[in-house]
Amino acid sequence: MTPSNDSTITLSVAGMTCGSCEMLVERSLKNIPGVLSVHAKQRKGRVVLHIDPDHPPSMDAITQAVTKAGYEIHDGTSAPPHKTAHESNKPRYMEIGAALVIIFALYKLAQTFDLASLAPSTAGSLTFGGVLLIGLVAGSSSCLAVTGGLLLAMAAKHNQIHQAESSSQKLRPLIQFNVGRLVSYFVLGGIVGLIGTAITLPIWTTAYLNIGVALVMLYLALTILGIIPKGAFPIRPPKALSHWISNLTEHDHPLAPIALGALTFFLPCGFTQSLQLAALASGGFAPGAMSMGVLAIGTLPALLGISFISSSARGSFSRIFLTFAGTLVFVLALFNLRSGFALAGFSVSLPAQQAVEATSENAVRLPVITGYEQEVRMKVTAYGYEPPELTIKSGVPVRFIIDGTQAGGCTQGFVIPSLGIQKVLQPGDNIIEFTPEKPGRIAFSCSMGMVRGAFNVL
Amino acid sequence: MQTTVSIPGIHCDACGKLIKSVSGDFPEITDIAVNLTTKTVTLTHADDFALDDWTKEIEGLGETYKVQRLS
Known part of the structure; x- marks a missing residue:
């Protein structure tokens, strides 16, 4: 511990792992006579005390209070923060690497068995059964890369913030996402049928939408994996934007997941677009709404599968899930980013x-x-x-x-x-x-x- | 008298200690048990204990703490 000047003391405190720890330490220390204010920083393992220079608090009392709260004071501020206490927040590169290898292997395996095709056969008449089938295929193929990736990112992030919640509580935002998606497909499909024009955004809009979604996923993946700390952007976009992204993805408001789900209608998925044509040809609200709605229902099994798996993750499995999901989202984000750039007209080819x-x-x-x-x-x-x-x-x-x-x-x-x-x-x-x-x-x-x-x- | 509340935001030992520490400011509370697995807190308290005030204090700690009364 070092009195850096007359009125502040910086302590190196080991064992703080979360926000509750910070508050506990702050509470324990702020009532000691002579302490004016306390600021604990869990990530740095530091506690800064503002003290009354005329009546400095007793060091014994400080040490005692910290120890009583269950933490340990290190001598000297230069001492590295306690390793075990911080392990849970450090990026686990070994696990990330392993997850990468597994994902790559699975992709190769899928390719070998002809499952990774970008254009699975969706031939067949556009009966509702046929549309449902298209949805099923879409939900478990290329569309999953974007919509599923977005859902997975949201689920993993939610799990990370709300570790304590029960499975059903974790499932709630994911269900909201799917509800939003279903409702928007149904309503917008009906509108398409009614007005007789497909709702497609100009190419550049979809390109930036794609890039935007990819950046959101990338940000989430990096924070889930702990590579960048929460709230910190390596590149600093306008504050409003980063706030908007983090609010949308981390906010507990039920409208956030619903809005995100509804937004997926505008993702320029070929499945959605070709069905929009069918919906507009149908010439009415009800048939249009039905065919788009049924498509969204068709994609549900795959998306709900992701939801259930991610919400039931518990204990050590939950940690593995976070690492795996984070890595997968990262890979998908890069994939989507490249797609977005291609749409924006940049020809990005990998070697x-x-x-x-x-x-x-x-x-x-x-x-x-x-x-x-x-x-x-x-x-x-x-x-x-x-x-x-x-x-x-x-x-x-x-x-x-x-x-x-x-x-x-x-x-x-x-x-x-x-x-x-x-x-x-x-x-x-x-x-x-x-x-x-x-x-x-x-x-x-x-x-x-x-x-x-x-x-x-x- | 006993009151059991559910606080889903509890996730570690520090949360439990924090809740106990806050509860220390309420002399009406004679005993407190925090169960980290079920995320519940059981308070043993005098009849004139103001649960609303306690809830306000706990929820003021952070937005992940939401107190739901069970019994």
Whole structure:
């Protein structure tokens, strides 16, 4: 302990692990004669006392009070905080690494068994049974990456803050999220049917929405894993924004999870978009509301599964759950971030992806020039675009024919952000016409930015 | 007389001690038992004990403390 100047004393106190500890220490010390105010900082293991310089408190009384409260005073402020006391708040890199390995292995496994397809077959007529099936598939595939990731992030964060709550209490916000989602799908689906226009936001909005969701997830993942302390941003966005994010994700107000769930309607998921078309074709509130509502119900099993698992996590399993969920959310956040950037028109390719592009034979395939226009063909497959890279000439009108026969779910939405082109692919040939003005690259992707490709303009 | 309340925000030993420490300011409380597993607090107190005042003090400690009366 060191009197840094006449009126303050800084103590190094070990054993404080939570907010309650801080308050307990503060309460124990503030009634000692001569102590004017106490400020305990659990994370630093420090307690700062403001004292009356004329009547300083007795050190014995301070030591006694801290010991009685169940904590220990270290001599010298430079002493490192007690290790065991702080372990629970330190990022557990070993566990995070293990979780990463498991997630990667699971992904590879899913890929081997053809489960990681971005465009699971959703062929079939749009009966409510068919829509329900689409929902089931959507809920357990690409859409899960965003909506499920968001839910998981929320659940893990809630568990971390409210460790003490019972399972049913932990489940409450997650149910609210799903209710919000269900209601918004139902109502907005009905509106789509009524007004006969699909509610799609401009590409740039969905791009920033995607990036926004990804950043929220990234922030949550990093705080869950303890890599950045709660409330601290490595990059400092405007205070209002960070407050808004943390309020929305950590606030106990029941409207927050409901709003977050409702917001998922606007995530540019191909499943949602293609069903919006069906809803608007239905031409009425009730059928539109029914088909969108049924879609949301279809996604429920997967989302509720996440909810139940995360809310029933207890004891040491709860800690493992937090680490695993945090890592998974982190990975999904990066995935979504990349998708968001692709939608915003930045062509972000990872080295691995470029290698694939370079080896595909299409890199040299030149367009067929017929008269005054050039024709390029591309096929949508369950694994992406074939070919993913197309070569065209500048100044010549392009007739871009996309074979959408195998397009399903996510890949049904097709966007060329820089040209402002947004299309829902139909089975068979889909034609997009435009004229590239100058050489360079024109990126395109599915509506979520998950499947990507580009024109190489010569 | 005994009163049992549920405080879901209790999560560690320090919470229990904190609640006991606050309760020390209430002379009407003769005994207090904090159960960390069930997140309940059982108070043994005199008849004129003002539960509302105590609840106010406890809830003032932090927003995770919400007192719900059980019996």
